[in-house]
Amino acid sequence: MPRMTMIEAIRDAHAVKMAEDDNVVVYGEDVGYFGGVFRCTAGLQERFGKNRCFDAPINESGIVGTAIGMAAFGLRPVVEMQFADYVYPAFDQIVSEAARLRYRSAGDFICPLVVRMPTGGGIFGGQTHSQSPEALFTHVSGLKTVVPSNPYDAKGLLIAAIEDNDPVIVLEPKRLYNGPFDGDHDKPVTPWSKHPLGEVPEGRYTVPLGQGIIRREGADLTVLAYGTMVHVAEAAAESVDIDAEVIDLRTLIPLDMPLIEASVKKTGRCLIVHEATLTSGFGAELVAVVADACFYHLEAPILRVAGWDTPYPHAQEWDYFPGQARVGGAMKRVMEG
Template sequence: MDGARDIKMNSKTKSMSMIESIRDAHDVMMGRDDNVVVFGEDAGFFGGVFRCTEGLQQKYGKHRAFDAPISESGIVGAAVGMAAYGLKPCVEIQFADYMYPAYDQIVSEAARLRHRSNGEFTCPLVVRMPVGGGIFGGQTHSQSVEALFTHVVGVKTVMPSNPYDAKGLLIAAIEDPDPVIFLEPKRIYNGPFDGHYERPVVPWSKHEKGMVPEGYYAIPLGKAAIAREGREVTVLTYGTMVHVALAAAEETGIDAEVIDLRTLVPLDLEAIEASVKKTGRCVIIHEATRTSGFGAELSALVQESCFYHLEAPVLRVTGYDTPYPHAQEWDYFPGPARVGEALTKIMEN
């Protein structure tokens, strides 16, 4: 329960999927703050194609949870105006792959209102979007877009890996005074996926992070979590890949320390440094394409801050620099075999 604040010692927990915990975060915040409004394509009456906003319109009324036209630039642009007014919009982009029309509104507007107006206007909004593959979504429902946001000044970028974190991080994102991009790995909406697509699906009810406290709690943005303690190699990762990394560590028997970054900007460099200095080795894993991916930034930071502690070159395991393929999904996806090879290779040095 590292990093969580405001959880009452005796607070009740409930088994939730990531969809349910995200929905619960909305519910908690809409109940606490009348200024929180939710909208997106199919997000109102129906509750979103992934059902993350289900029931909110029925509970809070259609002024606070409503359907938006199929216009990502419109959704985010309107949210910028609402945020400037004083509301706290939490909007949904149906798939991260559809985000591009909204990019200008995020990069040039939401991210810079505070700076360009010298603090006169601010933009406290959350843009949620499902990311990643593993669902046979093809190239238009599978992309991981985090690096397109981490490169942008003035936005925070978050990607949870489990229901417990998703709820606490989303609450923190809604409370944050600045724009937050909240990336939801859709492959783990319903259960922790470790890359073994050939095995039966495991639901969150079978996982300890599927036990989610009821009511309010927040996980501060900018704090990583140690998903597995280890001494031999540090694995830096986030989202679905946390579970792949854990599987690879078990399968190779390599004592990896798996750091779940949770927030990419701001980044918990302290946690990264402490771990890499301890293990002397670092493997970075993400599902996104490799060139100029967030792994490049992580690699540079590790080199800058831990160079004299490194026993081996930093390795990256990532998606390939191709569009996300449909039929060859499992060749593309950086599964436990590829991650295991990298762990084995780095231990050879």
């Protein structure tokens, strides 16, 4: 089975669906001839032509707006926001049009649209290239939101998103684009070749939307994470020698509540880790749903580890991230609770 980086897996997902379905079109800023700022669409224009993979003006609202029209009339557009930070001009189109189209038309129209965007930090991009806006999308009825943590899931989730008849937001952690790491920014990057999740099957397969997975079995503590923070949580659990069960949510909306509930009821403790700002982050929703479903099984308060409640700090990026030390310390506090 081939081993791929996340970039290669995303590129392969595009190619598989474009070869399979002529209605799949890919466009955005610099995604055609150049192949995208992170090269996720490299070679697609050469293979499938300029009518299937093409460049768009620097106009995020226009990119998403035209894609909604395409989706309503039978195409399956996949558009790329160059960075998640750039999506805000298109937010009204996503929220007011794409998310509501099926309901507003009483089912006469669907909106099989995928909006992809690199998310999070790790490249010293500062506050205009490093944001994690997932909570904004999870708040909107009619949208689905996914965050892969490895190449296998990146390909499978993207194919599932393209095949879905509703709009899907795909947030790709740029810190994982070229491989994972051991959970601490000062440590060497671990090659995918040492991690079985780097194996990516050829051809079409899907990772179902709404289905999380246990990355590390444990009996003492449940850790809920997604994207980059899955690897941080795994490394933290090893560093503090706690029998933590790490769940990779993969899809934030729809959320895999049966998996979460079963794990928390087993362990009696829960820690939530995400890179985005703490206040009103998606972790707050996770605290609420875990408390609703598992209150009488909890043996300690639910804790969150997240980014600071500040504009994204360029010079202090690695302190802003929930790292191995912060997550490991939170695990100890939950166990002492």
